Amino acid sequence: MVELGGNPFTSHIFNLFDATGDGTLTVDEFTAALEYFVQLDSEEEQYKFAFRIYDKDRDGFISSEELFAVLQTLLGSTYPDSQLEQVVYNTMSEFDRDGDSKLDLQEFKALLSRDDLQNKFSLNL
Numbered sequence: 587m588v589e590l591g592g593n594p595f596t597s598h599i600f601n602l603f604d605a606t607g608d609g610t611l612t613v614d615e616f617t618a619a620l621e622y623f624v625q626l627d628s629e630e631e632q633y634k635f636a637f638r639i640y641d642k643d644r645d646g647f648i649s650s651e652e653l654f655a656v657l658q659t660l661l662g663s664t665y666p667d668s669q670l671e672q673v674v675y676n677t678m679s680e681f682d683r684d685g686d687s688k689l690d691l692q693e694f695k696a697l698l699s700r701d702d703l704q705n706k707f708s709l710n711l
């Protein structure tokens with residue numbers, strides 16, 4: 587049983603993953619969600635699915651705050667906020683190609699296409 591805190595990201599991810607709707611996320615539900623993700627037909631579908639998880643206000647962009655929120659949920663128990671902020675900063679510096687301080691789907695794809703980052707971002711799911 588995975589218990590997550592009461593922040594907005596939590597309810598968002600519950601809506602996506604909490605099959606029983608009981609407000610908690612079982613390991614089975616989490617595994618099922620990940621299997622669904624892996625089995626999505628095309629790479630394009632996988633990217634869009636992942637993008638939806640990060641883009642919690644659904645404005646079509648991943649902001650620094652949204653990226654940080656995901657990292658904190660996934661890695662917050664392992665790494666201090668200061669380190670996660672550094673990851674967000676480095677990520678934005680490298681992948682925000684048009685300089686609007688947000689990642690669009692194309693920029694996000696470039697991010698996920700990097701093998702080392704893919705491991706970093708998905709390892710602890």
Ligand SMILES: [Ca+2]
Nearest residue numbers: 641643645647
């Ligand atoms: Ca957004």
Ligand SMILES: [Ca+2]
Nearest residue numbers: 682686688689
């Ligand atoms: Ca951008």
